[in-house]
Amino acid sequence: MSAIAGFRPAFRKHMDEMLRGKRMATIRRSLFAGEVLYRQGDPADCAWLIESGQVVLSSSDGQRRHEHGSFGPGEMLDELSMLDHGARTATATAASDAVLLAIEDEALRERIESCDPIVRAMVEGLARRMRRIQSGGEGASAHAVEGLPGEDHEQRTGIDKLRRDAQLRQALDEGGIEVRYQPIYDIPAARVAGYEALVRWELPGNGMVSPAEFIKLAEETSLIVPVGEYVLDRVVALLSQLRDLGHDPLPDIAVNLSARQLVEPGMARQIVDRVERAGLPRGALKLEVTESRMLDYEPVAAVMRHCREHGIRFALDDFGTGYSNLTHLHKLDFEYVKMDQAFARHMFDSPKAMAIVEAIVAMAHGIGADVICEGVETQAQLQRLRELEVRYAQGYLIGKAAPASEVLSGEAARGPADA
Known part of the structure; x- marks a missing residue:
């Protein structure tokens, strides 16, 4: 059974309310090592921004399991699904104790419409990940990724701004x-x-x-x-x-x-x-x-x-x-x-x-x-x-x-x- 099976219905209810014009509360998730954040094929309700810890992405084609890398603080997970409204393309599992912020669909849409650095941060992050997967195959998990968020100042600025956005939403809610x-x-x-x-x-x-x-x-x-x-x-x-x-x-x-x-x-x-x-x-x-x-x-x-x-x-x-x-x-x-x-x-x-x-x-x-x-x-x-x-x-x-x-x-x- 999915580790978020009980969480998803409540989350969907919040999401539906938001799309009808109500503001959804910011969700912060704490994971223990080995806990699943979401599974391949799950509905893509939000993207996730890693605040601390490491999260591993993996997928299966029915015959083999593929490892897509370990991701750490400042990196986003599954923004692609937010861009194309598709299902989750991989399973996200905590490699260590981790804390993540849910980035709402509404927040991403605002950023896309305004074409600010957040859009570039998502697109560039996606491009880097795809290049890493395509070039590394099964060995991609061995590639170092810790330096990626800091390699591009504009991308780092965009990620920081998105983090502040989520934190401000939470401060208003609480x-x-x-x-x-x-x-x-x-x-x-x-x-x-x-x-x-x-x-x-x-x-x-x-x-x-x-x-x-x-x-x-x-x-x-x-x-x-x-x-x-x-x-x-x-x-x-x-x-x-x-x-x-x-x-x-x-x-x-x-x-x-x-x-x-x-x-x-x-x-x-x-x-x-x-x-x-x-x-x-x-x-x-x-x-x-x-x-x-x-x-x-x-x-x-x-x-x-x-x-x-x-x-x-x-x-x-x-x-x-x-x-x-x-x-x-x-x-x-x-x-x-x-x-x-x-x-x-x-x-x-x-x-x-x-x-x-x-x-x-x-x-x-x-x-x-x-x-x-x-x-x-x-x-x-x-x-x-x-x-x-x-x-x-x-x-x-x-x-x-x-x-x-x-x-x-x-x-x-x-x-x-x-x-």
């Missing part, structure tokens, strides 16, 4: 992503008026994954929307707890969303529905628009109008860097402009640096937007912003990103000691 909250200080009122929700993802044994890395990864797949929903759910839950605890006024909390998330069909309605179901007051949720590419202004503007009608305000994030440019301010309406931290950090470096800060503040005020200055780390910076009539400050002087528990206790709202 609640492994933490949301922290950095306080935003109302300078004239001399109090913490709100927070920015910041995402933190720690991989066991690998430390923190930079937000820029995993958000970029999520943007390249369908995961950017689930990541946004994940954060929204936690922010709405925290705001509801603060309200129930009697916090008055209720602080606002800003959530970063890319334009891709905003214009995703149904996303705006989901945002509004979450706020209204929770019974939150207008202005409690704020959205910071971030972008790693140029915006498609018309649909973004339509979504912003819909959200604004329901009391949700918008900030243009990281103004002055990257794609957060003047065209955004011209074509879209924002209640807030967030000045990138580089400007506050260097405002005293030269008269030119200070002039740029003053110009950004004057421009934002000229279009009726409040300024939120990021990267405030000293009392001198805060005092200069006060003189320029900047409304809000954010940075280490105000407070570092804190867990939800410290927001609920009020500890995160202390603000600068000598403000």
Whole structure:
């Protein structure tokens, strides 16, 4: 009896649900030496990425058994079946204790459609394997394969990206992503008026994954929307707890969303529905628009109008860097402009640096937007912003990103000691 006979029906159920539009949980398999992962002729439900250990592939033509090699960490198994939707062409057996990640059919299709390095990694890995089998015959198992994943930088990059993709899916499924909250200080009122929700993802044994890395990864797949929903759910839950605890006024909390998330069909309605179901007051949720590419202004503007009608305000994030440019301010309406931290950090470096800060503040005020200055780390910076009539400050002087528990206790709202 197949070692995965009991596993396959449940897996097929998850796969069918995914194909009907539901997201399948990432599957990680631990095998003991001699255990069969799948057998020749089994349905090809997914490809497998080896995280640790060795797996041997073998097949039978009815008369003889053929060994096709031993595969190790960083190598993929049976991506060919994912490409042609065929049955398993070989039997995979653990040669030692091993851990593997299931790579979903959906994830592979996304990569194929986008033609990113993952496609090249799969094709090149398949070509290498086929060449090894064809040239080695029965003796192919004796060929060294440990160096294959590292021989091609592009292939290694693709495999690493696919591994991160699977790990991010698992983190979303298991609640492994933490949301922290950095306080935003109302300078004239001399109090913490709100927070920015910041995402933190720690991989066991690998430390923190930079937000820029995993958000970029999520943007390249369908995961950017689930990541946004994940954060929204936690922010709405925290705001509801603060309200129930009697916090008055209720602080606002800003959530970063890319334009891709905003214009995703149904996303705006989901945002509004979450706020209204929770019974939150207008202005409690704020959205910071971030972008790693140029915006498609018309649909973004339509979504912003819909959200604004329901009391949700918008900030243009990281103004002055990257794609957060003047065209955004011209074509879209924002209640807030967030000045990138580089400007506050260097405002005293030269008269030119200070002039740029003053110009950004004057421009934002000229279009009726409040300024939120990021990267405030000293009392001198805060005092200069006060003189320029900047409304809000954010940075280490105000407070570092804190867990939800410290927001609920009020500890995160202390603000600068000598403000």
